[in-house]
Amino acid sequence: MTGALALTGLAVPMAHADDKPNAWNAPRSGATTFAAGAPTISNVVTNGGKAIVVGTTAKKVVKVTYTVSDPDGVGYADVALWRGSNWDSPTAFLITDALEASCGTGTKVTCTSTFTIDPKLDLWNDQAGTWKVASYVADNNGAGVERTNVGSAVIQRASKVTVNAAPEPVTKNKTITITGSLTRGSWDTGKYVGYGSQSVKLQYLKKGTSAYTTVKTIKADSKGNLKTTVKATADGYYRYVFAGTSTTAGQTAVADYIDVR
Known part of the structure; x- marks a missing residue:
């Protein structure tokens, strides 16, 4: 998967793997705790609210925008796309290019995460349809929370x-x-x-x-x-x-x- 190989050392694309990459199996960017209820994430929109249509050769760049709020200030945010019934062992998983969103500063910020999907590496036919959006956000004190279903995305065959x-x-x-x-x-x-x-x-x-x-x-x-x-x-x-x-x-x-x- 785009960006995943260098981080994990795996030799297979992430969307073809059965498990989450190491980048999502551990707290990110210095976050040390999982504090339930804060920060919050809302207004998650994938690809402008439209289905993600992918052909056979061209890479598809997809943006996910969302709002993150925390009284201590927002320090970090990231999202991922996944399929399956079990978050611990998804049937497909896509991580963002930068593994950290582009956000403003303050206690309520708008963030943008970017995925680059390569159909030659990242997708199988049986993965067409609805995906879930997972998020990890942390405040400036390092308290973070992971949520497995904050939105959805539809990836379709062209x-x-x-x-x-x-x-x-x-x-x-x-x-x-x-x-x-x-x-x-x-x-x-x-x-x-x-x-x-x-x-x-x-x-x-x-x-x-x-x-x-x-x-x-x-x-x-x-x-x-x-x-x-x-x-x-x-x-x-x-x-x-x-x-x-x-x-x-x-x-x-x-x-x-x-x-x-």
């Missing part, structure tokens, strides 16, 4: 949708075939693979108008292929729209223009 309307040009009121494909990124293989049996909307925009209308909803076959037919009534654009699932982000195909004569 998807792609294509469309092609044929034949073209076409005689008015003749049948045209709209084909395409629905694929999603595989973090296991580093490639895009067919996303089968998913519902996809076929939408149409008549030339000279500004709003798409849904013509019909179809399902991809087992390999993610899309195919349906419609009657060509006027020049316009066709596109497939995939709404997304809990594990996979939605996507809209680049529309294909059909010339009706």
